Structures are given as structure tokens and as C-alpha cells.
Amino acid sequence: MKDYLPNVxxxxxxxxxxxHFLDEYGSTHAKETVSKLNSLIHACIKDAIYDGHxxxxxxxxxxxxxxxxxxxxIDYLNxxxxxxxVNHLITTRNYHYS
Numbered sequence: 063m064k065d066y067l068p069n070v071x072x073x074x075x076x077x078x079x080x081x082h083f084l085d086e087y088g089s090t091h092a093k094e095t096v097s098k099l100n101s102l103i104h105a106c107i108k109d110a111i112y113d114g115h116x117x118x119x120x121x122x123x124x125x126x127x128x129x130x131x132x133x134x135x136i137d138y139l140n141x142x143x144x145x146x147x148v149n150h151l152i153t154t155r156n157y158h159y160s
Contacts, residue, residue, distance in 0.1 A: 063103070072110060077120045088127030096128045 066083045088096045104121045111119060117132075139147065 073116055075116075075120050077122075077124060080120050083126060085127050088129065090129055090132075092134070093126070093128040093130075094133070096126050098099045100124075100126060117144040 063083065066086050067079065070079060071130075078100050084096065084100070087099070100121070104119075107116070107119055122126055
């Protein structure tokens, strides 16, 4: 976070500043990466609130921003393709390796 918010102290952090950080960071990272980072930071903020270092949870009601081109989409085989794959593997298997 120091690269994106170099001189911001924890007690000076606001929801707007954090959202700006998410916008900048998320523009070059995948959804999963942004989500994991946000979860880790949120856990630290909850501890800081519990310990009395800050009073407000500035992460609440922020929106995760991410680069959709870096987010992987998982395509699954349909039943016909799965059957073709199984049949191919059965007919071409090498009995020396099973």
C-alpha cells in the first residue's frame, strides 16, 4: 500500500482514499488478487478498531475494481466432450503404464 498511499497514516485513512487505492491497484490486477488483498487489509483494520487505534471501518461499502482481462474464466467440458475424452483415453492407453 505504501506505493499507492505513501504518506497516509492509518488514522487519516478515509473510505474515499481507500476506494482510490482499490481503483488504482485493481486496474492492473485480477479479481482474485484484489479480493484477497482486500480481505487481508480488512482483517488488519478490524484488529486496529478492536485495539482502539482507529474508530471507523473505512473498508465497508467500498467496491472492488479489477482488470477483467487478467481474470481467468474456467470452461468446463460438456457431457459429449467428456465422453469423447474418456473413450479416447481408454482406446489409446498404454497397458505398460497402468
